[in-house]
Amino acid sequence: MASATTHNKFDPVTSQEQDNQAAREAARRRARRGVFFWGPTAWLGFIVFCAVFADILPLQSSDEMDFTALSATPWEAEGHLLGTDLQGRDVLSRILYGARVSLTVGVVATAIGMTFGLMIGLIAGYYRGWIETAITLGLDTLLALPGLVVLLLASVIFGGSLTVVSVSLGFLLIPAFARVSRANTLNFAQREFVVAAKAMGATDLRIIVLEILPNVVLPVAAYALVVVAFAIVIEGALSFLGLSVPSPTPSWGGMIAEGRESLGDTPHISFVPATVMFLTVLSFNLVGDDLRGRLADLRESAL
Amino acid sequence: MRYLAGRLGHLLAVLFAVTIVTFLLVNVLPGDIAYDIAGLDASEAEVQAIRLDLGLDRPAPVRYVEWLGGVLSGDWGQSYQTGEPVIEAIMSRFPVSLELVIIAQIMALLLALPLGIISALRANSRFDRIVTTGGFFCLAVPNFMMAIILIYVFGLWLNWLPVTGYEPLSEGLWVNLRNFILPSLSFALAEWTLLARVLRSDMIGVLQEDYISMARAKGMPVRRILWVHAMRPASFSLITLLGLQVGALIGGSIIIESIFALPGVGRLLIGSIFARDFLVIQGCVTFIAVAYVVINFSVDICYALLDPRVRTAKSHG
Numbered sequence: 264m265a266s267a268t269t270h271n272k273f274d275p276v277t278s279q280e281q282d283n284q285a286a287r288e289a290a291r292r293r294a295r296r297g298v299f300f301w302g303p304t305a306w307l308g309f310i311v312f313c314a315v316f317a318d319i320l321p322l323q324s325s326d327e328m329d330f331t332a333l334s335a336t337p338w339e340a341e342g343h344l345l346g347t348d349l350q351g352r353d354v355l356s357r358i359l360y361g362a363r364v365s366l367t368v369g370v371v372a373t374a375i376g377m378t379f380g381l382m383i384g385l386i387a388g389y390y391r392g393w394i395e396t397a398i399t400l401g402l403d404t405l406l407a408l409p410g411l412v413v414l415l416l417a418s419v420i421f422g423g424s425l426t427v428v429s430v431s432l433g434f435l436l437i438p439a440f441a442r443v444s445r446a447n448t449l450n451f452a453q454r455e456f457v458v459a460a461k462a463m464g465a466t467d468l469r470i471i472v473l474e475i476l477p478n479v480v481l482p483v484a485a486y487a488l489v490v491v492a493f494a495i496v497i498e499g500a501l502s503f504l505g506l507s508v509p510s511p512t513p514s515w516g517g518m519i520a521e522g523r524e525s526l527g528d529t530p531h532i533s534f535v536p537a538t539v540m541f542l543t544v545l546s547f548n549l550v551g552d553d554l555r556g557r558l559a560d561l562r563e564s565a566l
Numbered sequence: 567m568r569y570l571a572g573r574l575g576h577l578l579a580v581l582f583a584v585t586i587v588t589f590l591l592v593n594v595l596p597g598d599i600a601y602d603i604a605g606l607d608a609s610e611a612e613v614q615a616i617r618l619d620l621g622l623d624r625p626a627p628v629r630y631v632e633w634l635g636g637v638l639s640g641d642w643g644q645s646y647q648t649g650e651p652v653i654e655a656i657m658s659r660f661p662v663s664l665e666l667v668i669i670a671q672i673m674a675l676l677l678a679l680p681l682g683i684i685s686a687l688r689a690n691s692r693f694d695r696i697v698t699t700g701g702f703f704c705l706a707v708p709n710f711m712m713a714i715i716l717i718y719v720f721g722l723w724l725n726w727l728p729v730t731g732y733e734p735l736s737e738g739l740w741v742n743l744r745n746f747i748l749p750s751l752s753f754a755l756a757e758w759t760l761l762a763r764v765l766r767s768d769m770i771g772v773l774q775e776d777y778i779s780m781a782r783a784k785g786m787p788v789r790r791i792l793w794v795h796a797m798r799p800a801s802f803s804l805i806t807l808l809g810l811q812v813g814a815l816i817g818g819s820i821i822i823e824s825i826f827a828l829p830g831v832g833r834l835l836i837g838s839i840f841a842r843d844f845l846v847i848q849g850c851v852t853f854i855a856v857a858y859v860v861i862n863f864s865v866d867i868c869y870a871l872l873d874p875r876v877r878t879a880k881s882h883g
Binding site: 299400401403404406407408409410411412413415416417419420492496499500503504516519523526527530533534537540541542544545548549552 | 576579580581583584587588591592699702703705706707708709710711714715717718722813816817818820821824825835836839840842847850851854855858859
């Protein structure tokens with residue numbers, strides 16, 4: 264099986280060169296952004312545009328019931344491009360208003376998680392000692408709690424609203440970001456420029472913010488888009504259970520759940536919002552992965 | 567061993583913190599639980615009696631200590647809805663959740679092992695790229711969406727499998743298993759990509775080691791090299807991930823168990839959240855957290871058993 268061997272370690276020089284070559288090739292492949300980058304980017308641009316301008320786009324109302332066209336399929340009903348749901352509400356319009364919920368929760372929760380995760384990770388990685396132990400303990404506790412349950416409890420306690428969902432989800436995203444930023448801080452905290460800054464008498468705060476943060480923020484931010492996708496999925500699960508934004512406001516998960524009742528007869532009520540959600544999550548993942556790979560290349564070439 | 571003792575101490579601390587957080591979360595529920603239990607037409611005296619009965623008139627720290635003491639001695643309180651002891655309610659549902667998680671993990675592994683290994687053997691080939699791309703697509707389907715798709719295709723369209731319900735094992739193995747196929751697949755069809763990805767990258771690294779070239783030079787068959795020499799060092803991250811995924815599956819089982827009407831811990835939990843059955847919520851969350859922590863601890867032990875380097879290296883650091 265010659266095809267199985269890509270490297271021959273008995274010859275360190277060539278294998279080193281091959282390694283470099285493979286890395287360069289991978290980088291070049293990433294540099295040629297293909298359909299798997301531009302397609303998702305275009306889709307995200309489209310969804311964001313529609314969500315922002317949903318009010319001024321020529322859409323049907325999202326909660327007006329059209330009794331002449333109940334659960335109409337996309338090709339049946341006139342004036343309803345993607346059909347109507349069980350109560351005769353326009354699916355297209357509900358999807359676009361639902362996009363507002365999903366995107367807001369995705370972006371706000373990620374921003375909250377990243378901000379606090381960075382702060383906590385920087386502190387843990389810079390000060391070490393008992394502070395680090397305490398922080399690790401807290402993060403592990405947060406990870407051991409079933410995340411969805413905490414969100415469910417939060418929305419039962421405080422009532423489901425955009426703010427509650429975004430904040431509690433952001434809170435649950437803190438450990439992931441904190442771990443990455445702590446690991447990166449550990450790398451930089453011992454470097455010469457930090458030691459030099461210390462020798463010149465810089466305060467801890469100044470070192471953390473001006474010396475370490477700029478180095479840590481990029482590798483952490485590289486995960487942002489992927490986390491947005493994750494947050495959208497969790498919001499979908501919550502609204503699927505009916506515990507995200509309250510009922511008249513459309514949300515993707517809620518729409519999928521509503522269509523479940525007549526899945527056999529009118530599958531489009533579930534599957535149209537499901538497809539939109541799938542494409543959006545997929546796009547965030549693809550673009551996010553591309554960005555992460557690029558940032559890794561950038562760091563490697565800088566070293 | 568000192569490494570494991572350190573881990574154990576850390577995990578116990580985490581468990582302790584979990585019980586505090588759970589208790590706090592549940593006990594800030596708005597509304598007076600005593601009123602909920604008593605019902606709408608109860609008199610003030612009845613409500614007061616219930617309050618005294620549940621000990622709700624005493625301060626929270628006292629109740630916490632009592633509850634924790636009860637948990638440690640096996641008395642997790644009673645559900646106010648059914649009067650069933652919480653520990654029995656959980657234990658009677660636990661086998662269902664466990665079966666769901668185990669079948670899901672097996673399915674995910676069955677998909678991930680061959681795909682991950684072949685991708686590693688033929689890195690950057692067309693097969694590899696198709697698997698990677700397919701993985702991206704699978705990963706973008708949340709488990710509740712996958713459940714809907716599976717119900718539609720296999721339940722309503724092809725009519726092959728039941729879409730909801732549960733039959734105990736005593737009704738026969740297949741009767742029992744067929745109710746778990748779709749719920750487990752809802753997890754496995756996304757999870758395999760994570761496992762295959764990790765296995766692929768580890769396997770590529772291992773296959774470049776000298777001793778693999780050596781084995782190959784000796785003329786050892788590829789299959790034997792893979793299973794005997796490469797699998798063990800390449801499986802560390804896979805095992806960690808399997809452990810971590812159990813946590814994700816337990817969380818996801820709340821939603822999957824409700825969709826497929828499986829009477830597991832997840833369904834008990836969501837029912838008690840809606841009913842504000844606070845002792846059951848506390849019990850379930852604690853139980854899930856303990857399960858999660860115990861699984862991760864066993865993963866650490868597996869690590870030490872599989873990789874002697876961990877035993878020596880980490881006990882010094």
